Amino acid sequence: MIETIQHTDVLIVGGGPSGASAALSLLNYSNCSVTLVEQSDFNHIRVGEHVSSSIFNLIDYLQLNKNDFEDDCFMPAYASKAYWGSDTVSTTNTIFTTEEATYQMDREKFDFKLIEVAAERGATIYPRTKCLDYEQLEDKSWRVLMSHPVEGKFTVTANYLVDASGRSGNVSRKIGASSQTYDALMGVGLFLEREDISKIFEQTIEATALGWWYTACLPDGKMVMTLFSDADIISEYKLHQIENWKNRLQKTKHVKGLIDGSHALSNKLWIKNAQTQLTDSSSLDRFIAIGDAAVSFDPISSMGIGFSISSACYAAKHIVQELEEGFLTTKVYQEDIQRNFDQYKEIKTRYYREERRWNSSKFWDRRN
Numbered sequence: 004m005i006e007t008i009q010h011t012d013v014l015i016v017g018g019g020p021s022g023a024s025a026a027l028s029l030l031n032y033s034n035c036s037v038t039l040v041e042q043s044d045f046n047h048i049r050v051g052e053h054v055s056s057s058i059f060n061l062i063d064y065l066q067l068n069k070n071d072f073e074d075d076c077f078m079p080a081y082a083s084k085a086y087w088g089s090d091t092v093s094t095t096n097t098i099f100t101t102e103e104a105t106y107q108m109d110r111e112k113f114d115f116k117l118i119e120v121a122a123e124r125g126a127t128i129y130p131r132t133k134c135l136d137y138e139q140l141e142d143k144s145w146r147v148l149m150s151h152p153v154e155g156k157f158t159v160t161a162n163y164l165v166d167a168s169g170r171s172g173n174v175s176r177k178i179g180a181s182s183q184t185y186d187a188l189m190g191v192g193l194f195l196e197r198e199d200i201s202k203i204f205e206q207t208i209e210a211t212a213l214g215w216w217y218t219a220c221l222p223d224g225k226m227v228m229t230l231f232s233d234a235d236i237i238s239e240y241k242l243h244q245i246e247n248w249k250n251r252l253q254k255t256k257h258v259k260g261l262i263d264g265s266h267a268l269s270n271k272l273w274i275k276n277a278q279t280q281l282t283d284s285s286s287l288d289r290f291i292a293i294g295d296a297a298v299s300f301d302p303i304s305s306m307g308i309g310f311s312i313s314s315a316c317y318a319a320k321h322i323v324q325e326l327e328e329g330f331l332t333t334k335v336y337q338e339d340i341q342r343n344f345d346q347y348k349e350i351k352t353r354y355y356r357e358e359r360r361w362n363s364s365k366f367w368d369r370r371n
Contacts, residue, residue: 010160011038011127013322014147016134016174017167018043021294021311023117025165027065028319030124033327038127038159039118040134040149052108052308053080053206053219061312065117072116075222077106086209086257088357107206108308109222137164137178143288163322166284166292167315170276170299175284175292185279185348186369188301191242191272192229194221195265208303209258212361213240213251216258217302226265228252231277231302233366245272277302279351281344285337289325293318298344301351314340 013029015022018041029035058077059069069077083105084092122128129151136148145164150156166174172182197220206219214232221227230242230251241247252259280299284292291297294311317336324330355370362371 008157008159009038009127012036012161012326013038013163013165014145014159014161015039015165015167016147017041017165017169017294017296018114018118018128018130019167019169019294019311020114020117020308021169021296021315022165022167023114023121024061024065024312024315025167025293025319026121026126027067027117027124028316029322030121030126031066032319033323035323035326036127037121037125038129038161039121040129040132040159042131042133044131052110052113053083053105053305054108054308055105058106058108058309058312061309061316064316065120065312067116067120071120073109073112076109076112076116078109078222080105080107080205080219084205084207086207087215088210088359090256092257107219107221110308112222134174137174139178139288145289162289162326164290165318165322166282166290166296167294169295170278170280172280172282172292172296175282175296178287178290180282180284180287180290180292182280182282185281186301187234188231188277188279189234189237190217190229190231190275190277190302191237191248192227192275193245193248193272194268195226195228195262196268197224197226198264198266207258207261209255210358210360211251211255212364212366213242214366215303216252216255218258218261225268226262228258228262233369236366237274243272243274245270248272279348281340283337285334291318291321291333291336297340298347300347303354304347304351306347310343 012035015025018039022039026037026039029037086092132149132151134147134149138146140146145161147159168174175182209216213236214230216230218228237243279301282292282297284290293315297314300306321332321336324332361367
């Protein structure tokens with residue numbers, strides 16, 4: 004038997020930073036009731052995040068401050084090195100960041116704190132819950148069929164639906180929002196444990212013929228090593244198999260030396276989508292996409308976490324304007340998303356064109 008157990012003003016699908024930030028914004032600045040649904044148990048892989056000090060302005064807007072997070076959630080990053088365009092190292096703060104103060108964020112601790120505070124402030128949280136079906140009713144509200152491994156199937160009705168499902172954009176795809184993908188970039192990586200945990204926090208990027216490598220020291224004595232390449236190249240060279248991945252790592256000139264004194268935490272690589280994608284949610288009533296579900300950026304931009312939070316806060320304002328004030332402004336939101344995306348594409352293209360050493364390779368030819 005399927006029973007409607009709840010009605011909510013806003014239903015957010017996805018419990019990452021964008022979903023939690025949207026929930027906090029709505030709870031802090033409106034009278035809207037909020038329900039958040041997350042398919043996982045909040046235990047999925049979180050790659051470390053390199054952020055600028057502007058992150059603290061965003062969490063301040065969420066009525067949090069740096070001291071609310073654990074001491075090692077934000078560790079100062081003293082160097083960002085890039086072997087890009089030549090074998091000579093350059094110190095960079097990514098293509099969009101010029102600020103000197105940067106940090107390596109512990110995503111697990113950061114994400115958990117946002118969810119924890121959202122629950123404390125009144126959000127209803129459903130972990131391990133899948134959304135099976137979406138139906139828009141005549142009054143433009145949404146009825147969503149869900150499934151929980153213990154509670155079984157149930158429905159929730161909502162006046163507004165928010166897609167915070169990340170790069171997969173599951174909600175947008177299922178309800179028919181238009182989306183365009185611009186590449187097939189993927190990350191294949193491994194977490195390692197460092198023996199020397201006193202090592203200065205830094206990140207290093209090295210371009211190679213098949214793509215580019217990223218490594219960064221993480222809190223808790225860990226580090227991450229990731230190869231970014233296109234899906235067909237990963238398949239062609241079987242880079243999802245750890246021995247082939249390690250062989251490619253040993254062919255690098257610089258990042259291979261960074262794993263000295265460390266050991267892998269697993270013999271199995273993780274694989275994540277990293278493609279550039281844009282979704283237009285403005286044609287659908289009482290619906291909005293935020294974070295990576297709205298725009299997913301190339302990781303080289305380091306725009307992920309900042310955009311996830313800022314787009315969530317911005318979207319929350321539009322939701323409130325429609326539900327509480329009767330103004331329909333989602334097209335304005337989408338126009339702003341488009342402007343940011345156009346700027347991103349232009350800078351991303353210019354940055355990739357700085358690398359000319361492997362123009363005949365499939366990966367670089369596509370970008371140059």
